[in-house]
Amino acid sequence: MKLTDIRDNEGATKKRMRIGRGIGSGKGKTGGRGVKGQTSRSGVRIKGFEGGQMPLYRRLPKRGFWNPFSRDLNEVNVGRVQEAVDAGKLDAAAPVTVEALVAAGICARARDGVKILGQGELTAKLVFEVAGASKNAVSAIEKAGGSVKILAQSVAEA
Known part of the structure; x- marks a missing residue:
C-alpha cells in the first residue's frame, strides 16, 4: 500500500x-x-x-442580576500557603499580600484581591494583608501566632 x-x-x-x-x-x-x-x-x-x-x-x-459592586477574589486555603512556605516559595518574614502570592505561584493573577480560607494546617507565623478571611482562617492564623489585616476597599475600585 x-x-x-x-x-x-x-x-x-x-x-x-x-x-x-x-x-x-x-x-x-x-x-x-x-x-x-x-x-x-x-x-x-x-x-x-x-x-x-x-x-x-x-x-x-x-x-x-449582576452586582456592579461585586469583587472577584482569589480564594486561597491556609494549607496551600503553608505548602508554599515549606517549599521556600513564600517568605515567612515578609507580609503575605496578593503580590507575594502571585509571585509564589499560588494565584495566577491579582484580580480584586485575596480571601484566605481555613482548610488545611498552618504552622508558620505569618502576617496576612488581604481583602478578606474566613473565621476559621483567622483562628488558624492567630493560633499559629500570626495576624490578619483586612484591607479596606475604596469606592473607586468597586
Missing part, C-alpha cells in the same frame, strides 16, 4: 451543493430562496422575527 492509494470509503464524502448554477443543478435560478421578499435578497435579515408575533426572547421574563 502506498500513501497515494489512501482514500475515503465509497460514499463517505459527498460533494457540496453549488446553488445558483443553472436549472439543471436542481438549485438554480432563485437558489433555494423562493421568490421575492426580504429573505430572497442578500444582506440583512431580521433574526428572531416571528411575523409580527411577539418574539420568544421578548415573551420570556428576564432572569438574574
